[in-house]
Amino acid sequence: MNETMVCAVGNVATQPVYRDLANGASARFRLAVTARYWDREKSAWTDGHTNFFTVWANRALATNVGASLSVGDPVIVQGRLKVRTEVREGQSWTSADIDAVAIGHDLSRGTSAFRRPNKEGDTTASPRPEPNWETEPESRSLDVSQQQPEAAGVM
Numbered sequence: 001m002n003e004t005m006v007c008a009v010g011n012v013a014t015q016p017v018y019r020d021l022a023n024g025a026s027a028r029f030r031l032a033v034t035a036r037y038w039d040r041e042k043s044a045w046t047d048g049h050t051n052f053f054t055v056w057a058n059r060a061l062a063t064n065v066g067a068s069l070s071v072g073d074p075v076i077v078q079g080r081l082k083v084r085t086e087v088r089e090g091q092s093w094t095s096a097d098i099d100a101v102a103i104g105h106d107l108s109r110g111t112s113a114f115r116r117p118n119k120e121g122d123t124t125a126s127p128r129p130e131p132n133w134e135t136e137p138e139s140r141s142l143d144v145s146q147q148q149p150e151a152a153g154v155m
Helices: 059-068
Strands: 005-012 017-021 024-039 044-058 074-088 091-105
Touching: 005 091, 017 059, 024 059, 044 059, 044 074, 059 091
Parallel strands: 044 091
Antiparallel strands: 005 024, 005 074, 017 024, 024 044, 074 091
16 A cells, blocks of 8 residues: 655644544644754754644554653654645645654653553563663673583572
């Protein structure tokens, strides 16, 4: 199918509106995308034109959008672009919507804490310990021939 897929980087401009409909959850919000460029005369970054998109999310994505996003959050949105033109009260209106496939916080502009939603009735999930990713300082590391073998435990 020929669809126009886009990836837009911007800020959440309106509070997401969540609706629980008969055919599944739905959420929408406005996304502000502002181009920035280096102005040589001013020797500074300058904001360009701002484009606004209405972002639509469905099902599980809609539920997570409602719980995760708020106005001002920097986000990355990937989805199908839909441009519509209508005539309202004698005037022509054009709107650009994104039917989102994926939405996430822009980690180049801040941090985020990811949490998986709990599935109803799932009591078997237990938190896994965080692995230790740090390497030992060289002064404390042993030569391979001096290392003691660790006992393997079977659970």
